Amino acid sequence: xxxxxxxxxxKSSWSFDELSDQERPLNDRGRDDAPLMGKALAKRRICPxxxxxxxxxxxxxxxxxxxxxxxYPHDKIVVDAGIYNTDVDGLxxxxxxxxxxxxxxxxxxxxxxxxxTANELSPSSLNEMPTxxxxxxRFDTDRWEDVAKANAEFYFYDYPRNAE
Numbered sequence: 001x002x003x004x005x006x007x008x009x010x011k012s013s014w015s016f017d018e019l020s021d022q023e024r025p026l027n028d029r030g031r032d033d034a035p036l037m038g039k040a041l042a043k044r045r046i047c048p049x050x051x052x053x054x055x056x057x058x059x060x061x062x063x064x065x066x067x068x069x070x071x072y073p074h075d076k077i078v079v080d081a082g083i084y085n086t087d088v089d090g091l092x093x094x095x096x097x098x099x100x101x102x103x104x105x106x107x108x109x110x111x112x113x114x115x116x117t118a119n120e121l122s123p124s125s126l127n128e129m130p131t132x133x134x135x136x137x138r139f140d141t142d143r144w145e146d147v148a149k150a151n152a153e154f155y156f157y158d159y160p161r162n163a164e
Contacts, residue, residue: 002141003048003136003138003155004137005046006109006129007063008111009030009108009131010029010031012027013026024057025061030058030132034065035068035069038070041070048072051108052078052107052108060108062132064077083109087113088117091107091109092121098144100142115127115128122149130161133158136155137153137155
């Protein structure tokens with residue numbers, strides 16, 4: 001059994017025109033929502049075997065804040081450049097190459113790809129995931145390369161306004 005948590009990064013700031021897209025930080029709401037979602041996951045007794053994040057500052061910041069609440073060591077977060085600025089096929093490639101030693105993985109990325117990937121893998125359809133939303137899918141397989149809608153089970157979906 002493999003468990004995948006797809007998490008859209010928390011709300012980012014557009015206040016710094018001099019920064020590149022990859023350098024944009026979280027705004028105040030994002031800095032509040034990320035730990036809130038981490039607490040919601042911890043309340044479910046979730047601590048993934050592996051956390052993988054896009055290298056974008058807003059995604060990494062989200063990953064660190066969420067991981068802290070789940071007691072996951074921030075220095076163990078894996079940065080994967082393949083998550084940034086990719087499409088569904090690219091993100092599926094990242095997922096299919098996750099280490100099979102990890103039974104559960106939290107992947108932090110960007111929309112629209114996070115929502116589209118969730119819909120590609122899930123037997124349930126989701127609307128656009130808001131910032132800091134997370135969907136949990138379980139797969140009846142022991143290998144990440146075999147993760148697909150055909151062996152998927154929708155487990156839960158949560159977002160900051162629901163977790164408050």
